[in-house]
Amino acid sequence: MSILVDDDTRVVVQGITGGEGSFHTEQMMEYGTNVVAGAVPGKGGQEVKGVPVYDTVHDAVAEEDADASVVFVPPAFAADAMFEALDTDLDLVVAITEGVPTQDMAKVYRRLGETDTHLIGPNCPGIITPGEAKLGILPGNIFSDGNVGLVSRSGTLTYQVVDNLTQRGIGQTTAIGIGGDPIIGTSFVDALELFEADTETEAVVMCGEIGGEDEEQAAKFISEHMDTPVAGFIAGRTAPPGKRMGHAGAIVSGSGTGTAESKIDALNDAGAPVGDTPEEVADHIERFLS
């Protein structure tokens, strides 16, 4: 089982003719993802890696029955691409693009509330159901099929933790990188809710980082609504207050909230143990599953 994507998911790639778009379309197809169309304004009628390209997402959906999209569109045009995807009522939109202006995302997020679409990202590695499909840029070979769900704000940290799990023979149901920007489509709580409802997910890893209060909200959700055990990891314990650590979102306000300490305390209090290292996270998961 899985959440949000499986081998039936029919994918349209927005920005398929670009460098990243075409490279990762190939990677996704090699992994087994059912990429049915591309959408690039002005490039309708072309083909990329054998995939037909349409001028609009609307055409791609009408002709190829796509139900999900992956956005590989440069930051200046990414919000428009997300609006276009939302306008076609797709089930899922995964926005990989890094550097989308925050005010653009506030408008997209506002529009998202009027739809039934799940938006993942932006500035994220995407989503993968091992052995079935991946939508995004995650390296497929480190994942394995199993019963642990994973949700993370950071791409490379996702890979690190998955590697620690896979090395021990612990596979995953679905792994989602939700992205590190201040405004994102799918939050920890949204993902945890989906994992809780998934009968095959027996444990969940949640990787957070400094900045914002999403982890604190997730801790509240875990203590109030989850039976599935969760183990956490929080990056940025050593980050100095007031400095932006890479992600726009990863900044400690200095006023007590958003710090690694407040997130770790909130998760521990919610019964979700937080590992000091990725290895310790895998230890917790191993214990949950035994």
Next chain:
Amino acid sequence: MRLHEYQAKGVFADAGIPVPDSRLASSVDEVVAAVEDIGFPAAIKAQVHVGGRGKAGGIKIATDVEEAREYADDILGMDLKGYHVDRVLVEAGVDFEDELYVGVTMDRGEGRPVAMVSEKGGVDIEAVAEETPEAIAREHVDPAFGMHPFQARKAVYDAGIDRDIARQVSSILTTLYDLWEDTDASDAEINPLMVTSEREVVAADAVLNVDDDALFRHPDLAEMEDEAAGDELEAKANKYGFDYVRLSGNVGIIGNGAGLVMTTLDLVDYYGGEPANFLDIGGGAKAERVTNALDMVFSDPNVDSVVFNIFGGITRGDEVAKGINEALEAFDEIPKPVVVRLAGTNATEGMEILNTELVQVEETLEDAVQRAVKNAEEVSQ
């Protein structure tokens, strides 16, 4: 990107927000000329990117030319919390009765902008927000419509602003929201918004932080970026386009992806070392970028050892290895020991081409970090 006060005031004034008469000066003579023009009292304010300038001696009020000369001499050239002051804003002092606060920012938890007004301006507004949050009236704004005038009025009434100036304050808040939106700001604030004895309002300070990701559509604002405003190494990182933060330890850290780099920092600390920096080479880095990253870290005199932690996704291990080789082969002797850990996309290809005579290689993150910490201990002894 953070604008200086004088730059922000320029933007605010252009939008129609009243600001005091002022001149920018970079020498004592220029300050004297400015005060003779503006009159007394006159504030002399250091233009550097630090908070709490007043308490640190960076803002003084001169009542005559002699004082102006003396204060200008004190402030120009001073070191303010690590920043060199080379310019001051000379500004007409405002005779005020009240100090208010108005601001617009993004409420990331709500995913919507929020406009704020308080009659408790002129002090540390973050302390007000923490201790007496009810003293700040907040109005969330639908980003699809922008702020309606009624919302600005509501915020002003909710904040208990005196009726005789309510109209002026709500008009300023509306203008501030519009300019926040127009400039793709993350924060736009006036603290204090001074109320004069004639019951006029004037922006005595101005804060404008612009979203770096949106600078591509604001070339005029991007030009205001003061590259000399930060640490020398941070300026160099800016030139290379890295996310870089200089820290106080001696283990240099290079990695890809903010979360993984932060985790590497945390593990250095966990294993008893101290991180010298945060350096994220970003996604999809090519060899040249890797070479630049090593140049950055080697040019920090505090660095005693380096750990390179790459987990490839969009970044390819062979490109990283090529960059490491190119950077290190240029040296007769490697300045500091380098530990490399490569995993993920094309890691095997990367390991095959990596020049292992120049670097130490570890398979896992934990081993790589522990080795780098040990190297740093040995070098620093």
